[in-house]
Amino acid sequence: MLRESRKKELKKQIFLQALQLFHEKGFEQVTVQEITTKCGIGKGTFFNYFAKKEDILLYLGESQIDLLQHSIEKHQNIDPPKEQIRRVMDDLLLHFSAHSELMKLATLEIIKSASLAGKESKSVQKLHIQLASMIDRAKQNNKLHSRWETEVIATTIVGVYFHTILSWTLMEVQYTTISESFRKQFDVVWEGIDRN
Structure with a gap:
């Protein structure tokens, strides 16, 4: 160990x-x-x-997925599901912002390379699967009542997460923290998710 x-x-x-x-x-x-x-x-x-210099950039996604599993375990007893998901995503964003200038650089380099972006999609898929699993559990435990399918909800949350990272990466001036920016967008989206 x-x-x-x-x-x-x-x-x-x-x-x-x-x-x-x-x-x-x-x-x-x-x-x-x-x-x-x-x-x-x-x-x-x-x-x-x-394996090569370019693969260094893929560590960003790999490290986020390692942290994701740890964070899900840490917050597994949090209720309601919105708060549990928000805390998990917040952990990922705090990790991203810990070295914000370097992480922004890695994100930009991944975006510029079609090959790297394709490889990075594996990490995105793992994030999607984990979120879908959290959402399914919440539905099964009657803690989330939504007319939306699990896949649609997970895809939407992943979209908000990456929109937050891209906005944070591409904007010159930041008026809020990356976590605060995510939370505001997530609140708006969650209103449409947690409705019958």
């Missing part, structure tokens, strides 16, 4: 150090050698974690 924890921490550090280099020099100008030098690791170690 300790070894696995160290591996996760090293992967996260490679990701953050690489993003810092991308931020300073531009994604295209940074080499794997520069990343390994900055991290104090050999190329072999780097390639144990990432």
